[in-house]
Each structure stands twice: as C-alpha cells, then as structure tokens.
Amino acid sequence: MSIGIEIIGLGKQLPAACVTNQQIAEKTDTSDEWIRTRSGIRTRYFCGDGETQTDLAAGAAANALADAGIRPEEIGMCIVATATPEYVTPATAAVVQKRLGLQEDIPAFDLNAACTGFVYGLQLSAAMLNSGTLRHPCVLLIGAERLSGVIDPAERSTYVLFGDGAAAAVIRASDAKRFFCRLGVRGDTEVLYGPTKEKQEPFLHMNGRAVFRFATETILSGIALLEQESGVQAADVDYIVCHQANQRIIEHVQKKRKLPHEKFFMNLQKYGNTSAASIPLALADMKEAGLLKPGVRLFLLGFGGGLTTGAAYMEF
Numbered sequence: 399m400s401i402g403i404e405i406i407g408l409g410k411q412l413p414a415a416c417v418t419n420q421q422i423a424e425k426t427d428t429s430d431e432w433i434r435t436r437s438g439i440r441t442r443y444f445c446g447d448g449e450t451q452t453d454l455a456a457g458a459a460a461n462a463l464a465d466a467g468i469r470p471e472e473i474g475m476c477i478v479a480t481a482t483p484e485y486v487t488p489a490t491a492a493v494v495q496k497r498l499g500l501q502e503d504i505p506a507f508d509l510n511a512a513c514t515g516f517v518y519g520l521q522l523s524a525a526m527l528n529s530g531t532l533r534h535p536c537v538l539l540i541g542a543e544r545l546s547g548v549i550d551p552a553e554r555s556t557y558v559l560f561g562d563g564a565a566a567a568v569i570r571a572s573d574a575k576r577f578f579c580r581l582g583v584r585g586d587t588e589v590l591y592g593p594t595k596e597k598q599e600p601f602l603h604m605n606g607r608a609v610f611r612f613a614t615e616t617i618l619s620g621i622a623l624l625e626q627e628s629g630v631q632a633a634d635v636d637y638i639v640c641h642q643a644n645q646r647i648i649e650h651v652q653k654k655r656k657l658p659h660e661k662f663f664m665n666l667q668k669y670g671n672t673s674a675a676s677i678p679l680a681l682a683d684m685k686e687a688g689l690l691k692p693g694v695r696l697f698l699l700g701f702g703g704g705l706t707t708g709a710a711y712m713e714f
C-alpha cells in the first residue's frame with residue numbers, strides 16, 4: 399500500500415443544455431430505444447454558444463473549493479485531466495489558476511490520459527503531496543471535457559454516447575486514509591483515436607466492440623489487481639466506481655464477479671460518457687447523495703483512449 403491521500407471536497411459543473419436521446423435522434427440515424435438499451439444513457443449535456451471547457455473546469459473547481467471549505471491560497475498544484483482542452487496552450491489548468499486566484503508559485507498543467515485521466519491524476523497527486531515539494535498543502539484535480547466538439551453526427555455509434563461536463567476534487571495527504579493505485583497504457587492508435595490535424599480527421603473515432611472488450615477485461619483485471627495488492631476484497635469495499643461509458647460494460651463485470659448491483663455506482667444515464675470528468679462526476683454525485691460517509695472504501699476503475707488503464711483503492 400502506498401502513501402495515503404484523502405479527498406476533502408468535491409464539486410461539479412455541467413453545461414446549461416441537457417440533451418435527450420430524442421433530440422440526438424433528430425440529428426443522427428438512431429432512436430431513444432437503441433441508445434437506452436445498448437448503453438443505458440438517457441440524457442447528456444452539451445455546451446452551447448459561449449460555454450467553454452475552461453468554464454466547466456473553473457466552475458467545478460470553485461464548487462470543490464467551497465465544498466472543502468478552503469481558500470485558493472491553500473492549493474499547491476492544479477491538474478486538469480482532459481482530452482478536449484479549449485487551447486493547446488495555455489493549459490486549461492493555467493487559466494483556472496488565474497480565474498480562481500490560485501497562487502503563482504504552483505505547478506498547473508493539463509494531463510491527457512483520456513477517460514483514465516482522473517485516476518492518473520490521483521496517483522500524481524499522491525506522489526506530489528508526499529514529495530514535500532509543494533508549497534501549499536492541497537491539490538486541485540479537475541476532470542473537464544467538451545466532447546461535443548469532437549463527435550460527428552454522421553458517426554452515430556460515437557455521437558450518441560458522449561457528453562460535456564466537469565468535476566473536481568480537493569485532495570490532501572493523509573496518514574489515516576490509505577491509497578493504492580496502478581496505471582497502464584497500450585499505445586494504440588486504431589481502436590479509439592482523434593481528432594488529428596495531421597490526418598485531417600476532425601472527429602473522434604472508435605471501434606465500439608473492441609473498446610467494449612478492452613473495457614470489461616480492464617475492469618475485471620483491475621479489480622483482481624486491487625484485491626491482490628491492496629489486500630481489500632471487492633466484496634468488502636462499499637462501492638466500485640467504473641468509468642461511466644456503458645451500463646452493459648458495468649453489468650457484465652457485476653455478473654462475472656457475482657457482486658451486488660448496488661455496489662456499482664452509475665450516473666451515466668444522466669451525463670453519457672464524459673471521459674476524464676466521468677469518475678469525479680460520479681464521486682461528486684455520490685457525495686451529494688450522502689454515500690461518501692467517513693470510513694467508506696472505494697475501488698475506482700478507469701479505461702480509455704491510449705489505451706490507458708487505471709485502478710485505485712481509496713478511503714473516505
């Protein structure tokens with residue numbers, strides 16, 4: 399078990415417009431029934447005119463600071479996990495630093511591990527918080543995406559799945575709360591990729607079936623690895639929070655491991671797949687629902703473009 403961290407605040411920010419499956423079916427060749435039965439998704443949020451990925455990131459971060467009850471001066475590092483930054487440079491995290499009035503003597507940068515970004519960020523936060531090199535005691539870790547800008551209505555298998563949103567966590571080092579994390583990557587440019595200017599591809603492309611297989615294998619092996627290396631069994635954790643991509647992926651894992659349905663938190667019905675924002679959005683909703691009481695133990699499982707993988711054990 400590695401060094402401990404604890405999440406002391408969570409916040410989220412969604413675009414104003416909630417888009418139903420019915421509205422999606424007006425733009426692409428699909429139906430509410432297909433989307434619901436194949437993915438579990440009922441609505442998602444899309445940014446409108448004037449709403450940016452940075453706005454979502456900054457809004458979620460401000461809400462997380464308020465939830466933690468700490469001042470911007472107490473943030474020692476700001477990370478934005480994202481695959482859809484508003485600018486290539488400056489990083490979204492740099493703009494958030496200014497907007498929130500964070501100190502200028504902190505590292506602030508973006509991290510792209512696609513849908514696994516938040517889990518990558520947790521590991522990085524744990525390492526930096528325990529390194530003794532940060533000048534202020536907390537890390538602000540944000541997952542923020544505007545995927546509506548990179549999906550093509552002509553490609554219905556991706557257009558129906560993704561949404562925009564952001565969520566953030568305030569994290570500090572802890573002697574009492576244990577944390578364990580394993581990350582990985584496969585270097586794949588075929589199964590899930592884009593957009594890329596070099597190949598003049600403005601949109602995201604995905605081989606849905608291949609990603610589905612990768613996702614179920616990754617979650618199952620991630621759970622087994624966490625059990626082995628953290629010493630905590632899946633049956634004993636309170637919740638397993640998987641990247642929210644598809645209800646069928648999560649149900650497959652639940653059945654395979656013969657674990658109760660209620661152990662797997664799901665909110666993808668409301669938001670669709672929000673990539674790096676999906677796991678923190680789940681945590682923010684769990685906190686709002688009163689599920690993250692002191693002593694609660696979680697497995698977090700991320701998977702996504704890269705192909706990246708991340709499995710973490712954490713305590714509240």
Ligand code: UT7
Nearest residue numbers: 427428429432436513554555558606607609610643644702
């Ligand atoms: O964060 C990254 C994570 N991404 C994922 O986790 C995605 C993982 N994959 C999936 O969630 C599923 O593979 C999808 C939801 C993308 C697709 O579901 P599926 O059950 O694997 O469908 P399929 O690709 O095998 O396609 C079945 C049929 C095809 O028609 P035919 O060939 O059987 O006539 C597709 O053309 O469904 C058709 N189809 C659609 N029909 C209506 C594909 N997309 C749609 C659509 N609406 N949106």
